[in-house]
Amino acid sequence: MLDFLAADHLFTIMLVLTTGALLGQVKFGPLRFGAAGALFMGLVIGAFDPRFGAGNDLVKSLGVVLFCYTVGLAAGSTFLSDLRRQWSLMAAGVAGLGVMAAVAAGLGHLLGLTSAHVAGLYAGALTSPAIDAAITATDGDGATLVGYALAYPTGVILGMIMVAVVVGRRWPGTKDTPSLAEAGLTAVTARVENDIPIEDVPGFTEQIVKFSYLEREGVVRVARGRGSFLAGDRVLVIGSPDDVERAVAALGHVDTEASLTDHRRVVDFRRFLVSSPHVVGRPLGELDVHGRLRGVVTRVRRGDLDMLARDDLVLQPGDRVLAVVPRESLGEATNFFGDSERHVSQVDALTMGLGIALGLLAGAVRLPLGGGIVFQLGAAAGPLVVGMVLGSLHRTGPFRWDLPQQVAGTLRQLGLMIFLACVGLASGPAFLAEAFTLEGLAIVVVAGASMFVGGVLVFLAARLIGLSAQRATGGFAGWVGQPAILAFANSRVNDERIDSAYGALFALGTIVKILLVQVLA
Known part of the structure; x- marks a missing residue:
């Protein structure tokens, strides 16, 4: 068995990854080793024979790279x-x-x-x-x-x-910025009490609040982000809870009627997957969403993080943008952002390799x-x-x-575990020889x-x-x-x-x- 493991380095590394993943799930008090389990199982398995850790330098380098x-x-x-x-x-x-x-x-x-x-x-x-x-x-x-x-x-x-x-x-x-993941985002419908220029609403110029739905005289539309809000308007305000609270206080008060997002016959919203090469890597401000789609992007979800859609936020493949657009523009929005799981799951081997x-x-x-x-x-x-x-x-x-x-x-994750497994296999014999000496x-x-x-x-x-x-x-x-x-x-x-x-x-x-x-x- 030892000769087989010494001869087949790839099998040995996979064995370390498997047992390391199991060890990584075990809790030791407040600790769970996670990916580091591959290191400790590498030390254990590598201690049996120094040949296990020989010749893995290229694989180890690939993992760390x-x-x-x-x-x-x-x-x-x-x-x-x-x-x-x-x-x-x-x-x-x-x-x-x-x-x-x-x-x-x-x-x-x-x-x-x-x-x-x-x-x-x-x-x-x-x-x-x-x-x-x-x-x-x-x-x-x-x-x-x-x-x-x-x-x-x-x-x-x-x-x-x-x-x-x-x-x-x-x-x-x-002196630190607040955590976007911790603060979270909220959307509140506000009733405007007095006419107010949009740029005078606290947080709008700094782009820490956004507006999407606007209801004026019973007609629902997309808020354009310029001009003024008029007394009697209802507007949907998006941002962190504290920022939204300040903006609503300047506009008037929270409206407890039916949410504006319930009105989806004229204006609708959807999350679109960013996969189009024409929008990937570009700031939202360059995309002119209002001019192209007559809409507005309010949020961008990246992994587990929900972010406010600032103009300087650069879209990455796999982001999910929440766009509010006229209902007839949903098809255009799909084409514009791509919205393709197949395209976004593909690795651009050219740029990654380069x-x-x-x-x-x-x-x-x-x-x-x-x-x-x-x-x-x-x-x-x-x-x-x-x-x-x-x-x-x-x-x-x-x-x-x-x-x-x-x-x-x-x-x-794969690179990390491969790297730690190879380090453990290479260090196992020296660790065993000296670990229990003065x-x-x-x-x-x-x-x-x-x-x-x-x-x-x-x-x-x-x-x-x-x-x-x-x-x-x-x-x-x-x-x-x-x-x-x-x-x-x-x-x-x-x-x-x-x-x-x-x-x-x-x-x-x-x-x-x-x-x-x-x-x-």
């Missing part, structure tokens, strides 16, 4: 808009990495660990692709991989525990910095950085970089203590800066650089700020780790 590229695309769509509030968190992350390196070096020296051990455990606790730089800097010293193998699961477990403690908290995030290739090229560039230190993004950070750039662009001429939400989610205990202690000190610094800085616990958690997951911790955080809370902060600190953190690990070595 798929994960990092899709995370980059998702984070890039909001990275630039969030940069102003995240730069201070990024600075805190860099400081935390420096503090962690200092603690690891000092504590490691006290416990008798070599510099190769410290470099390996630093890369392992932070689950970083910097291990390649560490191996090169230590001339392939076996102690580097021993430190990495023992610190890797330590970083995953400790990181999940810290995330479980923080992610659900509601400390004051005065984007990943550009990421790998960026990761392969080696920059000598003097003193024997060489900087290289590698196969993880390269695709992530390029994915963030392309995700912020959305489209370049005929190239549409965004992936459908469902496709991106599947690729991300040297192994010292490695675990140094890795856990240094990561805890650095992580607490990141969380404290985020709170002092005025960021939400959810953005702080995403930043911490990116600071660690562990995909499984990101997946764990997302499984606990539905909040788009987690992915945004993860992408920001993952890319920057990888660069800093590659430099610091060579200093430690």
